[in-house]
Structures are given as structure tokens and as C-alpha cells.
Amino acid sequence: MLPDKKIVSFDLDGTLTVSKSPITREMASLIKELMKQKMVFVISGGSFNQFKTQFLPFFTNDNSFLNFIHNLILLPTSGSQRYEYDDIKKDWILTDKESLDGVVKDRAIKLLQGIIDSNLYDIPQNPIGKIIEDRDTQITFTPNGQQAPIEIKRLWDPDRKKREKIKSALAPKLPEVDLLINGSSSIDILAKGFNKAVGLMRLLDKIGLKKSDMVFVGDALFPGGNDYSVYEVGIETIAVKGPEETELLIKKWIS
Numbered sequence: 001m002l003p004d005k006k007i008v009s010f011d012l013d014g015t016l017t018v019s020k021s022p023i024t025r026e027m028a029s030l031i032k033e034l035m036k037q038k039m040v041f042v043i044s045g046g047s048f049n050q051f052k053t054q055f056l057p058f059f060t061n062d063n064s065f066l067n068f069i070h071n072l073i074l075l076p077t078s079g080s081q082r083y084e085y086d087d088i089k090k091d092w093i094l095t096d097k098e099s100l101d102g103v104v105k106d107r108a109i110k111l112l113q114g115i116i117d118s119n120l121y122d123i124p125q126n127p128i129g130k131i132i133e134d135r136d137t138q139i140t141f142t143p144n145g146q147q148a149p150i151e152i153k154r155l156w157d158p159d160r161k162k163r164e165k166i167k168s169a170l171a172p173k174l175p176e177v178d179l180l181i182n183g184s185s186s187i188d189i190l191a192k193g194f195n196k197a198v199g200l201m202r203l204l205d206k207i208g209l210k211k212s213d214m215v216f217v218g219d220a221l222f223p224g225g226n227d228y229s230v231y232e233v234g235i236e237t238i239a240v241k242g243p244e245e246t247e248l249l250i251k252k253w254i255s
Contacts, residue, residue: 002037002253003215005236009200010246011218011227012044013183017054017243019150027243028058030250035071041203043075043196045182045226047135048083051076056092078180078226079199080137080190096202097137100191104176108139108189111173121166124156139189140182141166153185160224163187182226197229211235217246
């Protein structure tokens with residue numbers, strides 16, 4: 001039975017798919033069925049480019065599904081950006097964002113480069129992809145590189161202690177931001193006070209709904225996890241261990 005909510009919101013990496021990997025065709029079909037009856041929000045610390053490769057190909061290329069496309073809202077960079085489908089442009093359009101000051105971004109990037117150059121934080125010597133990524137509203141630091149295989153990312157900092165050490169070094173020098181440990185190996189730098197809960201609440205305010213109208217599904221709902229703020233703000237949450245559990249959950253709802 002479907003949840004008695006108007007909105008079902010999901011984390012992306014670790015919940016709908018394995019980190020940096022496309023969702024499966026089966027997952028896409030399940031989400032489409034859910035969207036016929038509920039609004040669906042998908043939120044991630046990743047950029048919109050990641051949504052374009054991981055999530056959207058199964059949706060915007062499906063002409064039969066355009067009748068329901070407005071039930072889907074995408075929230076990259078922990079909800080500091082919002083994308084909605086535009087019927088006229090036939091494309092996904094940025095409709096809101098919480099900017100990160102350019103001067104602060106420049107300082108953050110220099111400090112992160114200092115972390116790399118210091119040789120004090122066990123930063124891998126041969127990263128795969130970008131280590132420091134400017135995502136407009138967010139700076140993301142991934143010591144293994146954004147394109148490193150998930151197994152390598154998980155092995156680098158399984159207990160989060162390395163990232164906690166980096167976070168502790170950066171925090172006093174960047175009082176204007178929030179530093180969020182994200183995914184399996186990243187640190188995200190966002191405007192002060194911003195997190196996934198804030199991103200979701202901003203959207204609820206815009207569409208005139210309350211947090212009681214939403215249920216959130218995520219894999220990092222533990223203290224310190226990048227989904228935990230959603231639980232803390234009082235939105236009903238469901239913890240899953242991975243996309244396989246999410247598939248079973250949606251099948252249960254729509255059966």
C-alpha cells in the first residue's frame with residue numbers, strides 16, 4: 001500500500017543506485033509507477049550532471065511518460081539547486097538555487113589544495129577524476145577522484161575518520177560554510193546552515209506543503225550521515241541499506 005503522503009523523496013547514491021552508477025531499468029520503472037500517484041523528489045550531494053548520467057536517461061527519453069514528468073523534481077547539491085521540467089523548452093530548467101559566495105569558494109579551493117599538498121591526510125597519489133569540483137552552489141572534495149570505483153572509495157575512509165580530520169582542519173578557516181561528509185568518500189562545502197533538510201523544506205514552502213506531507217527514503221540516516229538532517233527536522237524517514245532494499249520497498253508500495 002502506498003504511504004499516506006503526497007510526496008515520496010529519495011536520496012540518489014546508495015539509495016536508488018550504487019554511487020556514480022546509473023539506476024537500473026527496473027528501478028526506473030518502479031519510480032515511474034510511483035510518480036503516477038505521488039510527487040517524487042530526488043535529492044543528492046551530486047551535481048546536475050550526475051543526474052543527467054545516472055537518472056534522467058530513463059525519463060526524458062520516454063515520451064509516453066511526459067504526462068507525469070511534473071511529478072518529478074530534482075535537487076542536486078543537497079537541494080541547493082532545484083530542477084524542474086519545462087514543457088516549452090522540453091528540458092530540465094534550474095528554478096532555484098542557494099548560492100555560495102565566490103570569494104568563499106576561492107578560499108575553500110585554496111585550503112583544499114593545501115590539504116592535498118601537506119601530505120598529512122593520506123590523500124591518494126593517483127586520483128581518478130577531479131579531486132576538487134566546483135558545483136556552483138557547492139564545492140565537493142573527493143580525495144580518490146570523482147570517477148574512482150566505488151570499492152576504492154569505500155576502502156579509503158570506511159569509518160569516516162580521515163574526512164573528520166580534514167573537516168576539523170577546514171572548519172575554523174571557513175566559518176561561512178557548512179562542511180558535510182557525504183557518500184563514501186567526499187566532503188561537501190555549502191552555504192552556512194544548508195543541508196538536505198533545508199533543501200527539502202525550501203521546496204515544501206514553495207509548493208505550499210508541510211513536512212508531514214512527505215516521507216524520505218535514504219541510506220545515510222544515521223548520526224553524522226548526509227541524510228540525517230532530514231530525520232532531525234522531523235520529516236518521516238525510512239532507512240535502507242542500498243538500492244535493492246529500495247526496490248523491494250517501492251514494489252511493496254505499488255503492489
